[in-house]
Amino acid sequence: MRVLVLEDDRDLNRQLVAALTDAGYAVDAAFDGEEGFFLGETEPYDVVILDTGLPKIDGISVLEQWRRAGRNMPVIILTARDRWSDKVAGMDAGADDYVAKPFHMEELLARIRAQVRRASGHARSDIECGPLRLDTKTARVTLDGQPVKLTSHEYRLLAYLMHHNDRIVSRTELVEHLYEQDFDRDSNTIEVFIGRLRKKIPPDMIKTIRGLGYRLSEGDAN
Amino acid sequence: MRTNSLAFRLFATAAAWVLLVLPVAGMIIYSLYREEVENSYDRRIGVLLTVILSDSIDHGDSEPGAPKDVGEPLFEITHSGWYWQIKPLDGRPGKLLLSRSLADERIPLPSEAKVEPNDREVRWATLAGPLEQTVRVAETIYVFGEGQSAQRYSVAVAAALEEVENSLLSFRTRLGLALALAGIGLLAVNLFQIRFGLLPLQQVEKGLSAIRSGEAGRLDAALPQEIVPLQQELNALLKSNQDIVERARTHVGNLAHALKTPLAVIVNEARDDSSSFARKVSEQAEIMGTQISLYLDRARMAARIGVIGRVTEVRPVGESLIRALERIYQDRQLSYIMDCPAGTRFQGERQDLEEMLGNLLDNASKWARSKVMLSVAPVAGDPANGALAALEIRVEDDGPGLTEAQLGDPIIRGRRLDETKPGSGLGHSIVADLAHSYSGRLELCRAEIGGLSVRLTLPLAS
Numbered sequence: 001m002r003v004l005v006l007e008d009d010r011d012l013n014r015q016l017v018a019a020l021t022d023a024g025y026a027v028d029a030a031f032d033g034e035e036g037f038f039l040g041e042t043e044p045y046d047v048v049i050l051d052t053g054l055p056k057i058d059g060i061s062v063l064e065q066w067r068r069a070g071r072n073m074p075v076i077i078l079t080a081r082d083r084w085s086d087k088v089a090g091m092d093a094g095a096d097d098y099v100a101k102p103f104h105m106e107e108l109l110a111r112i113r114a115q116v117r118r119a120s121g122h123a124r125s126d127i128e129c130g131p132l133r134l135d136t137k138t139a140r141v142t143l144d145g146q147p148v149k150l151t152s153h154e155y156r157l158l159a160y161l162m163h164h165n166d167r168i169v170s171r172t173e174l175v176e177h178l179y180e181q182d183f184d185r186d187s188n189t190i191e192v193f194i195g196r197l198r199k200k201i202p203p204d205m206i207k208t209i210r211g212l213g214y215r216l217s218e219g220d221a222n
Numbered sequence: 223m224r225t226n227s228l229a230f231r232l233f234a235t236a237a238a239w240v241l242l243v244l245p246v247a248g249m250i251i252y253s254l255y256r257e258e259v260e261n262s263y264d265r266r267i268g269v270l271l272t273v274i275l276s277d278s279i280d281h282g283d284s285e286p287g288a289p290k291d292v293g294e295p296l297f298e299i300t301h302s303g304w305y306w307q308i309k310p311l312d313g314r315p316g317k318l319l320l321s322r323s324l325a326d327e328r329i330p331l332p333s334e335a336k337v338e339p340n341d342r343e344v345r346w347a348t349l350a351g352p353l354e355q356t357v358r359v360a361e362t363i364y365v366f367g368e369g370q371s372a373q374r375y376s377v378a379v380a381a382a383l384e385e386v387e388n389s390l391l392s393f394r395t396r397l398g399l400a401l402a403l404a405g406i407g408l409l410a411v412n413l414f415q416i417r418f419g420l421l422p423l424q425q426v427e428k429g430l431s432a433i434r435s436g437e438a439g440r441l442d443a444a445l446p447q448e449i450v451p452l453q454q455e456l457n458a459l460l461k462s463n464q465d466i467v468e469r470a471r472t473h474v475g476n477l478a479h480a481l482k483t484p485l486a487v488i489v490n491e492a493r494d495d496s497s498s499f500a501r502k503v504s505e506q507a508e509i510m511g512t513q514i515s516l517y518l519d520r521a522r523m524a525a526r527i528g529v530i531g532r533v534t535e536v537r538p539v540g541e542s543l544i545r546a547l548e549r550i551y552q553d554r555q556l557s558y559i560m561d562c563p564a565g566t567r568f569q570g571e572r573q574d575l576e577e578m579l580g581n582l583l584d585n586a587s588k589w590a591r592s593k594v595m596l597s598v599a600p601v602a603g604d605p606a607n608g609a610l611a612a613l614e615i616r617v618e619d620d621g622p623g624l625t626e627a628q629l630g631d632p633i634i635r636g637r638r639l640d641e642t643k644p645g646s647g648l649g650h651s652i653v654a655d656l657a658h659s660y661s662g663r664l665e666l667c668r669a670e671i672g673g674l675s676v677r678l679t680l681p682l683a684s
Contacts, residue, residue, distance in 0.1 A: 011487040019490070053479050080482035081475060082515075084543065084580025085573045091546035098550065102486040102511045105493065114553060 001116055001160060002026040002044070002177045006036035006059070007051040007078065016049060019105050020112070024139050024155050028181045033057025040066050044176045045073045047115050049108070052079040052090065060093045067094035074115035078103065113137065120163040129165045130218035132201060134158070148200050153178075157193045161206065161216035170213035228423075229416045236412040244405045248397055255397075256390055263358065263386050268344065270294060271360045271379040274306050278319070278377065284367040285317050286375055297321040301353055303382030305329050311363065311374040327352030329380045332361045339363075348383065355382040422446050426453075433460065439532075474521045481514050519652055522573075523659045533683040534572040536598050536613070537562045543580050544596070551587045558583075562598035567683035568613055570660050575680075578653045582617040582676050585650065589621030589673055600682050612662070613682040621673035629666050653678065 003025045007013040013029050020027045028043065030036035033054040040048055040062070052059035063075055074096040079086065082100035090098055096118075097111050113125065113136045127134045131144045141148045141158060150158060156178045161169060174190050175183070194214060198206055207215045224230060270292065277289030286308045296304035300323055307329040310316025320328075332347035339345045344362045351357030361378040425443045432438040440457045485507055492504035537560075544558040568575050579596070586594045595618045602611055653676075654664045662680040669675035 009483045009487065012483055012490070015487060015490045080479040082478075083573060084576040084584075087580065088542045088546045088576060091549055092542065096549060096552075098546075101482040102489050102507070105490055118552060 001046040001156065001163070002028070002179075003112065004036065004039055004043070004045045004048045005029045006031075006033075006040070006048060006054065006062070008032060008054050009051075015105075016108075019109065023109055023112075024152055024159065025112075026156065026178050026180050026183075031055075033059065033062045037062045037065055039181070040073070041069055041071060043181060044173070046119065046177060047112050048073055048075045049112075050075050050077050050095070052077060052081060052086075060090060063090075063093045063095060074119050076108070076111055076115060078108070110137070116163065122163065127162050127165075129162055129216060130202075130205065132162065132205070134162045143201055150197075150200065153189075153193055154197055154200070157190070158197055158201075158216075161214065165216045168209050168212050168215045173213065229420055232416045232419075233409075233412060237409055240405050240408050240412075244401045248401045252390075252394055252397060255393060259386055259390060263381065263383075264346065264360070267358060267360045267379050267381050270306070271344065271362060271377065274308075274379060275362060275364060275377045278308055279364070279366075284371055285373065286319060286364075286366055286377070288319050297323050299323055300325050301327075303355060303357075303384060305352070305357070305380045307376075307378050307380075309376045309378070311376050314373060316366075316373050316375065324352065329357070329359060329378045331376055331378060332359055333363065333376060351380055351382065355384060357382050358386075422449055439464075471522065474518055478514065478518050482511070485511055485514070515652075519655060523656065532569075532571055534568045534570060534575050536566045536568050536575065536615075537564055539572060539575050539579060540596055540598065543576065543583055547583055547587050547594075550584075554587070554590075555592070556587055556590055557593045558596070559593060560596045560598075562596065563600075566598055566600060566613065569681040569683035574656050574660070578656050578678060578680075579615065579617070581650070581653050582615075582678065586617050586619035586621070586674070586676070589623075590619035591621055591673075593671065594619050595669075595671065601679075611682045613680045615678040615680065616675060617678070618669035618671055618675040619673040620669070620671045623668055623673040624666065629668070650676075 001024070003020050005013055005016045005020065005027060007016060007029075008031050010031070013031060017027045017029050025047075028039055028045075030039050034056040036050075036054065037057060039045075050059045050063060054062065057065075059077065059079070063077075066073075066075070075094065076097045076099055077090045077095045078099050078101065079090070080101045087098045096115055099108050099111060117125065117127075117136060125136050127136065132148075133142045133145075134140075135142075136159075139155065139159075141150060141155065141162075157174065160174065160177055171190050178190075194206060194208075205216055205218070207217065209215055273292055274289045277292065278286035280287065289306070292306070294304060296302040297306060298321075302323045304321070305324045305327075306321040307324060308317070308319040309328075309331075310318065311333075330349040330351055332345035332349070335347055335349060337345045337347045339362075344360055347359050347361075349357060349359055351359070357380040359378055359380040361376055364375050364377055365372055366375055367373050422443075422445050425445060426441065426449065429438065429441040429443050433441065440460055441453050443453075445453050488507045489504060489511075492500040492507065494500075540560050540562055544560060548556070548558060583594060583596060595616070597616045597618075599614055600611060601614045650664065650666075657664045657678055657680060660680055662678065665677045665679075667675050667677065
């Protein structure tokens with residue numbers, strides 16, 4: 001899952017990036033409205049954390065421009081302006097959620113998870129696919145109740161596939177959603193991680209659809 | 223009409239002028255008229271004296287003769303008030319001639335009253351005459367005969383003043399009546415003039431009361447030229463007042479932004495560290511956060527007090543809040559039911575109404591199982607304690623609600639009735655503070671649909 005953190009305060013931005021990376025997200029950081037707008041318009045983010053008081057272009061305008069340009073990724077506004085008039089203005093501009101500063105990181109992470117789930121059409125916080133179960137709250141994967149040990153990259157890949165199970169996910173989509181902006185997209189790391197995942201879960205659950213990408217499904221096991 | 227009013231000042235000045243000028247004018251007119259009437263009476267008496275004297279001389283030199291043709295029939299009627307008399311003086315015998323009108327009476331003589339003659343040898347006096355009439359007497363002394371037989375005669379004509387007095391009295395009455403009517407007329411015109419002239423001030427008053435009640439933002443009435451500068455100044459003042467409030471609000475918001483971001487950094491930084499120092503920092507930072515919210519809210523409220531009131535339509539506010547909440551609580555599939563008659567208006571700022579309704583609806587959404595109800599209705603005031611009509615806002619949810627004990631507790635800032643849901647514990651107390659600043663109130667009770675019912679009573683805009 002790829003997240004854009006658009007926050008002009010360097011320290012807070014760093015903290016957010018660190019916390020989100022820890023939680024298994026691929027995180028891009030931007031510090032002003034112009035750069036943030038550009039990233040949000042060109043990169044496929046799963047969630048955007050948006051501060052309203054940004055230099056160059058303010059957060060609400062950035063959001064409105066994205067929505068006008070047809071970008072509909074979930075956006076969580078993170079702001080010190082916690083009056084309901086600000087919240088309503090933010091939601092009316094197209095935000096999906098609103099978190100007021102000072103905030104608890106756990107709460108923000110929970111809201112991000114909720115947005116990701118919502119965007120991929122899952123109503124509950126744990127996603128099941130056959131014997132596999134993903135607890136988005138704890139970032140743990142279990143297979144038939146037994147924990148599956150995953151590296152952070154493996155987790156990112158599997159979590160993305162589980163959010164979009166039964167759907168063909170292209171290699172490009174995976175690269176775009178799993179890695180930060182400056183990742184070398186020509187490398188064949190996706191294939192490498194798919195290979196590793198197949199060793200940890202029933203191998204036929206992840207199918208390679210030639211020329212199109214991969215699909216995670218309950219598999220033939222059942 | 224109160225004494226300290228423009229109308230009173232104008233009216234009192236005019237009334238004083240009328241009350242002063244009309245009597246003085248009346249007195250002057252009356253005295254001029256009286257002088258004229260008396261002079262003409264004297265002239266008539268003088269002419270009659272001349273006629274009677276010359277007529278009596280015509281009878282011979284030695285003694286006076288009865289005047290034959292005086293031309294005044296009143297001399298013939300007894301006690302008519304017009305008399306003549308020719309009387310020998312110095313106690314010597316002589317012919318005493320009297321007008322018939324005198325009968326047995328005699329004319330009191332100015333010469334006997336020691337009145338000095340004027341340059342035409344006529345003595346004038348006003349004396350008590352026959353039958354208790356006051357008479358105007360003209361007397362001249364003529365010597366009939368020559369040598370030893372020379373005899374001084376007093377020739378006198380008297381006329382009762384009653385006639386003059388009567389005529390003067392009637393004039394005085396009519397003059398007084400006319401002047402009094404003129405005075406009343408003047409005062410009435412004056413009163414109308416004041417009312418009509420000060421009419422635009424009533425417009426100003428209406429305009430100002432509209433501004434106070436929030437129906438207007440400025441004074442827009444078409445006012446007379448003299449008041450236009452006042453109107454312009456007033457509008458400029460209102461504008462600058464609004465600008466100051468706007469600026470204060472902006473600064474307060476900026477302060478919030480400026481403080482809360484570093485605070486968020488501190489809280490997050492301390493959270494990653496398990497030392498006792500970090501715990502202390504974290505704890506203190508939370509307190510700072512609460513304090514900042516508290517004083518920012520207070521500052522916002524203080525900035526509003528004394529500001530010209532505004533009117534906010536309730537329905538659009540409810541709609542936009544529900545739209546936002548439906549999105550925030552999308553996963554919960556809550557149904558929001560709003561019952562708010564269109565045109566219901568809250569007397570106050572939109573931001574404040576949003577804050578109160580937003581917090582109440584948000585709180586209800588956190589606890590609700592399936593639905594949140596917002597009902598808004600104007601309620602009649604209680605005339606017994608002089609309460610005005612109010613706006614009653616009820617937010618209800620079908621969540622677990624509160625226990626009787628919790629319902630009875632006062633709403634205390636920062637204390638959370640249930641710690642299991644995220645929140646600062648400020649929601650209800652912010653609403654209570656805001657409601658209080660609008661002289662409204664907040665009550666918690668059990669909802670019919672199961673959960674908590676919060677009733678908020680606020681001023682209703684007329």
